Amino acid sequence: MTANPPTRIAQLRQASVAMLDGLTPAQQRCQSHPELSPMLWHVGHVLFMETYWLAERVFGDTSVTHAWRDLYVPEISAKDERSARLPDAADLRAWASALAEQNDAYWQRANDVDHPLLADGYLAAFVRQHYAQHLETMRLVRAQLALDAPEPVALTMEPAAPDSHFETIAAHSVNIGTDTIDAxxxxxxxxTAYPAPFAIAPHCVTNAQWLGFIESGGYQRREWWDAPGWAWREQAAVEHPQHWQPLAEGWAIAGDEAADTGQQPVHGIGWYEARAYARYAQARLPRELEWEAARRAGVLRDVEQVWEWCADAFYPYPGFRPxxxxxxxxxxxxxAHFVARGASVHSEPEVRRPGFRNFYPPTHRHVHAGLRLARA
Structure with missing residues (x-):
């Protein structure tokens, strides 16, 4: 990616503030899911963090960040305590406008400043990606709010069998990771990694194929689940993807209402569920290095529709430095966090690269993640 284009940061700011549009004051302040902060918090947080890294860390200006640190720094502001402390939307919009003007002036000054964070456009890329990741999260907030729609629409969808076609990747060497400034x-x-030969499905598992899993007893048959996953499934009483709703006839799938819903990649599932489906399909999840190797080889189709669960727990690469x-x-x-690769329909261009690594606990089902299958 290129060094900082101020217009892109401005676009990301504007898109963030626009996430408040069309929501009621109650929705703007609502914590729609235990793992998601209110929309008002996300908007304030992204503006705060740009200001923290640019104004405070580069220029030593704490006039804004000192006043708002207790609310917008995640480590010192518990999710379930944020809602009551947030300003209203009008005040937040005015604050965001003032910060945008201030930070634009600092970005201009940064052109003439020698600071390690500014080298080669690093800080601009870091800030862009932070906005991009929170924009995706804000879209997840809106998706959770949409689950309360009063009249679910039943969809007609026939169950399908798991994929039988796999692309074989021969043993080879591949460079893993990202060497650009935005990494x-x-x-x-x-x-350099040397994956052993493996096979991977060109396509992600679809809604229709997941329905086949459900109708085959996928959430009742213990043999397809590992012990922690089965214990979680029983405790949480999970029987279908997070945004699916069983009706008297068929299913309502919030946000996925389309003529070809059955052929769309399934999402709303956690890592435990993805592992269970893979066993049902007599396959497995791809290892993270396999996924990246296949992505770089160009054999994966329908990428960037859903994040794709991989087999691995999140780990540091050899020689990692924070x-x-x-x-x-x-x-x-x-x-306790597992890798999801690719991107989703909610992702911004800043994170749509082969080496980008997402990671979540195995129980997270709201993150627009699905899966594709692999075999040895």
Whole structure:
């Protein structure tokens, strides 16, 4: 990606503030899911973080960040406590407009400043990606709010069998990771991997194929689940993807109402469910390095429709070094977060690269993630 185009940062700011449009004051403040913050918080947070990295870290200006740190720094502001402390939308829009003007002036000054964070356009790329990732999260907030639609529409969809066609990838060497200035620390350093031969499905698992899993007893048959996944399924009483609603006849699938819904990649499932489906299909999830190798080889179709669960827990690459702070990746190398690759229909261009690594707990089902199958 190129060095900072100020117009793109301005576009991302504007898109973030526009996420408030069309929502009622209650919806703007609502915590629509336990893992999602209110829309008002996300909008304030992205403006705050641009200001933190640019005004405070580069120019030493804490006039804004000092006043709002307790609300907009995630580590010191619990999700379930944010709603009551947020300003209303009018005040937030005015604050965002003032910050945009201030930060644009700082970006202009940054052209003449020698600072490690500004080298080669790094900070601009970092800020763009932060906006991009939160824009996707804000779209997930809107998707959760839409689940409360009063009249679900039944869809006609026939169950389908799992994929039987796989593309074989021969043993070879492949460079893994990202070597451009926009790379996050967990994508570096680039290293050479030597995947053993494997086969991977060209297409993601579809809604119709997931319906086949359901109708085959997928959520009742213990043999397809590992022990932690089965314990979670029973405790959470999960019987279908998060946004599916069973009706007297058929299913309502919020947000996926289309003529070819059955052929769209399934999402609304967590890693445990993806693993269970793979066993049902007599296959497995692709390993993360296999997924990237297949992506770089050009054999994957319908990429960037859903995030795709991989088999691996999130881990550091050989020679990993945290940057620009310890907290972006390091806390999540805990064996309890699993990799999702690709991108989704909600993703911005800034994260649509082969080496980008997403990661979530195995129970997260609201993140627009699905799967494709692999075999040894």
């Amino acid at each position: 996050y620390d967990n994508e570096q350093p680039v290293f 940057f620009p702070y310890d907290g972006y990746s390091m806390p999540w190398f805990d064996g």
